[in-house]
Amino acid sequence: MKLYSFPGAPNPRRVLIFAAEKNIALDIINVDLMGGEIKKPDFLAKNPSGKIPVLELEDATCIAESVAISRYLEAFHPEPNLFGETALETAMIEMHHRHIEMELHTAIGAAWVNGPVVASMGIIRPIEAMRERGDRNARSYYERLDRELASREYIAGDRFTVADISATCMIDFAGAMVNLEPDAGLTHLKAWRDRIGQRASVIANPISG
Ligand SMILES: N[C@@H](CCC(=O)N[C@@H](CS)C(=O)NCC(=O)O)C(=O)O
Known part of the structure; x- marks a missing residue:
């Protein structure tokens, strides 16, 4: 493939x-x-x-x-399972994953496409108010994640799933390319990122390529 x-x-x-x-x-x-x-x-x-x-x-x-x-x-390749085993677990992973995609990815995407890097490529005309709103929404989502990760180890529960992959890829991109590194004070979010960053799959596929 x-x-x-x-x-x-x-x-x-x-x-x-x-x-x-x-x-x-x-x-x-x-x-x-x-x-x-x-x-x-x-x-x-x-x-x-x-x-x-x-x-x-x-x-x-x-x-x-x-x-x-x-x-x-x-x-x-069903193993290891990353989308859920039971009806309830599958639904919970889907819920958290959709929140990550539709809220966090959308916010970071808005900050990115209206930010200086894309503007310098001359592809689209940036709208500063959209960049600011994306920035604000992304930071507010980071705070939400920090609160949620205070009581569980992973985005969708007590084990690593596809939702962790989507969240880490977007947050790493936001830090590297969109000037949206999460604040160091968000300690639960940081502990989660450190945990994810130790996985062989993530080490083998760094954000820098
Ligand atoms: N929802 C799509 C998003 C794909 C996407 O936006 N890919 C980016 C690269 S990370 C891309 O191709 N950008 C080029 C463009 O939009 O012109 C997915 O999950 O695959």
Whole structure:
């Protein structure tokens, strides 16, 4: 299986860490993200959204969206389970994962696309009020996570799941590229990040690529 990726990009990194947890070997193809390769017809035929990651199967079927790819991998490699075992656990992981994606990822994404790095690429016109709101919402979500992680070890409960992968990839990206490193005073969030950072799957797939 081929994975279209880019070193350090947060969404492909979610899949790389997920696959590493399950010891799944992927054939990594790094696209020319800056050169606009993923907006050209050849790549749009693989993913009409023009984004990575994309998983290409042996028969050339392409799966986009990091969660869809991860679910596919989990179906074929169920161990270790990362999406939930029982009905209740699956629902709880899904709930926390959706909160991370729809609230934290959205906030960091707004701060990123309206921030100085994207502005310097001249791709879109930044809106400062959107950057400020994304920044505020991300920091407020960090505080929420810090409160939640005071009473449990992982994002969705007492074990490592896909929700931890999505959260760590986005927070690492926010710290490295969006000037949104969590405050050092958020000690429960920091302890969680240190815990996640010790995993072999995360060490093997650093944010810097
Ligand atoms: N919801 C998608 C997001 C994919 C995404 O935004 N990927 C980024 C790289 S981390 C990308 O391709 N950006 C290029 C662009 O949007 O033009 C997923 O989870 O896979």
